[in-house]
Amino acid sequence: MQKRLIKVHPSDNVAVALVNLDAGEIVSFENNSITIVSDVKAKHKISLTKFNEGDRIIMYGVLVGKANCVIEKGDVLTINNVKHESEKVYKKTGDIGWSIPNIEKWKEKTFLGYHREDGQVGTENVWLFFPLVFCENRNIEILKDIFEKELLKQKENPHQLLLRSLINNGQEEAIKSNNSDDFFDNIDVKFITHPGGCGGIRQDSEALAKLLAGYVNNPNVAGATVLSLGCQNLQIDIFKNALNAINPNSTKPVLIFEQQQMGTVDQMLSAIVKDSFEAIKKANNIKRQPAPLSKLNVGLECGGSDGFSGISANPTLGYTSDLLVALKGTAILSEFPELCGVEQELVNRCVNETSANKFLALMKAFEKSVVDAGSGFDMNPSPGNIKDGLITDAMKSAGAAKKGGTSPVVDVLDYGEYITKSGLNLLCTPGNDVESTTAMVGSGATIVLFTTGLGTPTGNPITPVIKVSSNTELANKMSDIIDIDTGAVIRGEKTIEEMAEEMLNFIIDVASGKIQTKAKKLNQNDFIPWKRGVSL
Numbered sequence: 001m002q003k004r005l006i007k008v009h010p011s012d013n014v015a016v017a018l019v020n021l022d023a024g025e026i027v028s029f030e031n032n033s034i035t036i037v038s039d040v041k042a043k044h045k046i047s048l049t050k051f052n053e054g055d056r057i058i059m060y061g062v063l064v065g066k067a068n069c070v071i072e073k074g075d076v077l078t079i080n081n082v083k084h085e086s087e088k089v090y091k092k093t094g095d096i097g098w099s100i101p102n103i104e105k106w107k108e109k110t111f112l113g114y115h116r117e118d119g120q121v122g123t124e125n126v127w128l129f130f131p132l133v134f135c136e137n138r139n140i141e142i143l144k145d146i147f148e149k150e151l152l153k154q155k156e157n158p159h160q161l162l163l164r165s166l167i168n169n170g171q172e173e174a175i176k177s178n179n180s181d182d183f184f185d186n187i188d189v190k191f192i193t194h195p196g197g198c199g200g201i202r203q204d205s206e207a208l209a210k211l212l213a214g215y216v217n218n219p220n221v222a223g224a225t226v227l228s229l230g231c232q233n234l235q236i237d238i239f240k241n242a243l244n245a246i247n248p249n250s251t252k253p254v255l256i257f258e259q260q261q262m263g264t265v266d267q268m269l270s271a272i273v274k275d276s277f278e279a280i281k282k283a284n285n286i287k288r289q290p291a292p293l294s295k296l297n298v299g300l301e302c303g304g305s306d307g308f309s310g311i312s313a314n315p316t317l318g319y320t321s322d323l324l325v326a327l328k329g330t331a332i333l334s335e336f337p338e339l340c341g342v343e344q345e346l347v348n349r350c351v352n353e354t355s356a357n358k359f360l361a362l363m364k365a366f367e368k369s370v371v372d373a374g375s376g377f378d379m380n381p382s383p384g385n386i387k388d389g390l391i392t393d394a395m396k397s398a399g400a401a402k403k404g405g406t407s408p409v410v411d412v413l414d415y416g417e418y419i420t421k422s423g424l425n426l427l428c429t430p431g432n433d434v435e436s437t438t439a440m441v442g443s444g445a446t447i448v449l450f451t452t453g454l455g456t457p458t459g460n461p462i463t464p465v466i467k468v469s470s471n472t473e474l475a476n477k478m479s480d481i482i483d484i485d486t487g488a489v490i491r492g493e494k495t496i497e498e499m500a501e502e503m504l505n506f507i508i509d510v511a512s513g514k515i516q517t518k519a520k521k522l523n524q525n526d527f528i529p530w531k532r533g534v535s536l
Helices: 134-151 158-167 202-217 236-246 265-283 313-326 343-349 353-372 383-387 393-404 433-442 472-477 496-511
Strands: 014-017 026-029 032-035 045-047 056-059 062-067 110-115 126-131 188-191 221-228 254-258 289-292 297-302 330-333 409-413 423-427 447-452 465-469
Touching (some): 062 393, 110 496, 126 134, 126 202, 134 188, 134 221, 134 265, 202 221, 202 236, 202 433, 221 236, 221 265, 236 254, 254 265, 297 313, 297 433, 313 330, 313 393, 313 423, 313 447, 313 465, 313 496, 330 393, 343 353, 343 393, 353 409, 433 447, 447 496, 465 472, 465 496
Parallel strands (some): 126 188, 126 221, 221 254, 297 330, 297 447, 409 423
Antiparallel strands (some): 014 045, 026 032, 110 289
16 A cells, blocks of 8 residues: 655654545554644645744755744645745855765666767767857748758648648648658757847856857767857857867867858858758768766756655656766756755765855855845745645755755856766756756756656757656656656655666666657757846
């Protein structure tokens, strides 16, 4: 029989309902009987003791809130009787030991990746088109239409076929889809647009330059075509300097075209098509070759989280991260607003004082900017989070941080900085799903693991995004976007370790091109830079 309640950490004074519980129901838990005071939906929390106003609420072993009023034992926690509260952290107070997982079965395993001249290995082979400024977005869209129609297999949307059928009264010949083979078999051509590059403060353009340079340097990218207008804040030299700062010895082909120097749109587009086609032909010759798992850079993300995310999906990512780190691979944990309340653990996991101090400085500066804007980290949980049991930011953060496992933090990166050290890296980003995923890929992530309890279709233009559900109901309901279901952990059918080993095998297959993620099948190519400043 499935458990009805679970306590995540021995010191917790709340438990999570694994199934719906009715008021008056008596539940046996930890050799005690608990009478349920109010109806409790699965994923929500109940008190294991009576709370008086101001009492500390502990979950995942950390402070996640305080009682607003008296909460009886067995009653449900809500946004009405609990307020956000987290521990304040001022410095590194010690070191946390790490129990390195057994990696014997993985040591000799490899994936089939694209080897770049700088030693990085990609999981994809992409030629990327992007603008330095939003004024060139239209030209990017024109190029997207041109290249996709001629180079990529065109499969008509089934809803388009449905409409065609309705228009033609269901005549079979009229609704057939005409498909053509891809011109190239070993490279993808991707296009991204954005609203930046000019009009904001100069720091925003510099940050965007770092992000775009990171995309070019990402080993999933074989080369890039870059469009500039000419008069914008994000000048070509700023972009080149950002790329040089990341990788001064890069030999990756980057074609740059500036409209104000080239005359008419027709002249510019003709030059772009000719030069880019020749470069793409060369990039298509790059083949997959075996690479050790140490060459994987995995981003850890969550979005549309629910009350099970921190129990099933996120801990599964955490153990997967630990396996990869033990294999000398790299993991990236971001979303700083969703690390609020677990700072002390992360600070003590930092390998040195410098990284610990940088993490605290970035967290404090981020929180101050949010407060100055009239908000706060306590406003982070979304309506969907709250509906499914994540009622305070600290509670959400404590579960979200589980994605980072237990390995040491080898480096702390500000937004736009590129990874240089294997192991677990912390990256300063917003909690926004797409902004955070966009940033991790710009910092070098070649695979992204994305957990969700409510469902989100997010993908990325150059990096495979593996979608992981926290519960089987979601996996069944939105099967077109979910790659892996960790609901078996909730039912007690599999351990976190067993799920993580399945996930690592899945990662290897995706990284080798043997499995295509659902996000890629849906052509979900989301790209949103973080705009930290104001507009001028």
